[in-house]
Amino acid sequence: MxxxxxxxxxxxxxxxxxxxxxxxxxxxxxxxxxxxxxxxxxxxxxxxxxxxxxxxxxxxxxxxxxxxxxxxxxxxxxxxxxxxxxxxxxxxxxxxxxxxxxxxxxxxxxxxxxxxxxxxxxxxxxxxxxxxxxxxxxxxxxxxxxxxxxxxxxxxxxxxxxxxxxxxxxxxxxxxxxxxxxxxxxxxxxxxxxxxxxxMLKDIGNDTLNLLTSAKDYAQMERGNYKPNISKFDVLEVIATTTSELKDLIEEKEASFELLHNGNQVEPEEDTLAMQGDKFYIQHLFQNLLRNALEASPKGHTVTISIETNNVFVIHIKNTGVIPQKMRSNFFDKYTSEGKDRGTGLGTYIAKMIAEIHQGNLTFLTGKENTTTLILNLPKTILV
Known part of the structure; x- marks a missing residue:
């Protein structure tokens, strides 16, 4: 039966x-x-x-x-x-x-x-x-x-x-x-x-599908002639959506996210932070950076997303663990990856391009207190 x-x-x-x-x-x-x-x-x-x-x-x-x-x-x-x-x-x-x-x-x-x-x-x-x-x-x-x-x-x-x-x-x-x-x-x-x-299969497949879908845009970004599709959206909502999509990896790593705005803890369901930008690719930027932070963290740790908007518009993404010494000089280059079960080595490269089409930049600090912080600087003028 x-x-x-x-x-x-x-x-x-x-x-x-x-x-x-x-x-x-x-x-x-x-x-x-x-x-x-x-x-x-x-x-x-x-x-x-x-x-x-x-x-x-x-x-x-x-x-x-x-x-x-x-x-x-x-x-x-x-x-x-x-x-x-x-x-x-x-x-x-x-x-x-x-x-x-x-x-x-x-x-x-x-x-x-x-x-x-x-x-x-x-x-x-x-x-x-x-x-x-x-x-x-x-x-x-x-x-x-x-x-x-x-x-x-x-x-x-x-x-x-x-x-x-x-x-x-x-x-x-x-x-x-x-x-x-x-x-x-x-x-x-x-x-x-x-x-x-x-x-891991799902992550690899979804990453590859994203690359295939957006290939033409990425090629234009590399040549410096991509024109962002600008719209107004809530960046806190975008971050919340991204963390929700990473639910399986969060459970696997027994991890959690902490979201701060000007030093205060915020709840995306209650707070908002409006900006103007290419929403599709800003979300893809966070998908890449937050997934990298989770994968690099040991089990049971918290990834902190800290947004500053008082004098500048800066977003820090901090996780436990350091970038290997030999990767630091080419961290944002294509196909740079080490110590992961999966990954194409394109995540940070694409994230940096997305930051640059918004007239911003992406850098990192690593080693202090056994942590790594990705620093996303964006023009304050894109805040609404």
Whole structure:
């Protein structure tokens, strides 16, 4: 009998669903070589497509499964329950996740972890169900395979000029899919080491997607001809949003943030500090600097963000730990990184460019009291 949903945890598939809804056939071609089983079934529960990994999990060839009911891989005693669940799924169009018992071609029964999303093709008006499958006993191996795949793609991207990355449309789809799959796995029963790997996968994927999306702008910044998209916004809110997005890393590092304005502790929900600037890239600046501060800090420490606006507009980001001596002379150069499990070495380089397009600058102090402080100087005239 199928087991109950794994701790009733929610598993989001919004990114994968969006990718499929935008271009079902192209997107599925991209999934064919993914190290996770994927099948597509029609409203009656018959296989319309499966990828190579799905076939490997069950021991069938693709031809042996296409056109057959999904109950082919379900123990007979569970046919009634799972058939009803499939029918309900197609009618209600919800997302489904769980841990189930299945059988392979040799009639061996084993457990799988699954996630499913409803797909609808507006052109053909066809409804389909996409199911992602991982063998419960091979969860750690699947995570390692995903990491290897992302590493290969990331290395390929790093050998190219940033400006050329924008053209890598298929690369964005692949990495976006892997980020979504990593998110699925992060909500499974993982030990501390496995969870760290999954979070690392998500970080690498999200960083690479940001680079691909903004490649043209970064190239213009490097040439000195980027024109910021100026708008008015609350910088405290931007910082709060960024720290919220770093929730997984904060939990992993058992860390916390302290936000000060002119020496007083502030709450973004209650206080505001309006400025004019390119909001998208100011937020990306904080994403890079705050993540770096967290990654460089030992477990259990606080990262302090101190904003001064009395006579100047300066933001200090202070963390425990020092920058290695050999990195200090080229700290803001491209691809400078050391002592991290992940990272492209582009974070501080991009942050410095963003500071400069706002007529500011970014410097650092390190070593005093075993701490490092990033110092962001901005013109006071951009404060509202």
């Amino acid at each position: 199928p087991s109950s949903h794994q701790d009733n945890t929610e598993r989001e598939l919004q990114v994968i669903k969006s990718t499929f809804e935008n271009n079902n056939e192209l997107s599925y071609d991209i999934f064919q070589q993914m190290p996770i089983g994927i099948c597509i079934t029609d409203p009656k529960g018959y296989f319309t497509d499966v990828n190579t990994t799905y076939c490997d999990i069950y021991g069938y060839t693709k031809d042996e499964l296409l056109g057959k009911p999904f109950l082919t891989v379900v123990p007979e005693e569970s046919h009634g329950v799972l058939k009803k669940m499939h029918d309900d799924f197609m009618q209600r169009e919800y997302e489904l996740q769980g841990k189930w018992s299945v059988k392979n071609k040799q009639q061996e029964v084993f457990e799988i972890i699954t996630n499913a999303a409803f797909l609808y093709d507006e052109k053909t008006e066809q409804k389909r169900k996409m199911t992602l499958v991982v063998k419960a006993k091979e969860l750690e191996l699947t995570i390692q395979r995903l990491k290897t795949t992302i590493d290969i793609l990331e290395n390929k991207i790093e050998t190219q000029d940033i400006a050329n990355r924008l053209a890598e449309h298929d690369m964005r789809n692949r990495i976006g899919s892997m980020v979504s799959i990593a998110d699925i796995l992060s909500k499974s029963d993982l030990d501390e080491t496995q969870l760290k790997w999954v979070r």
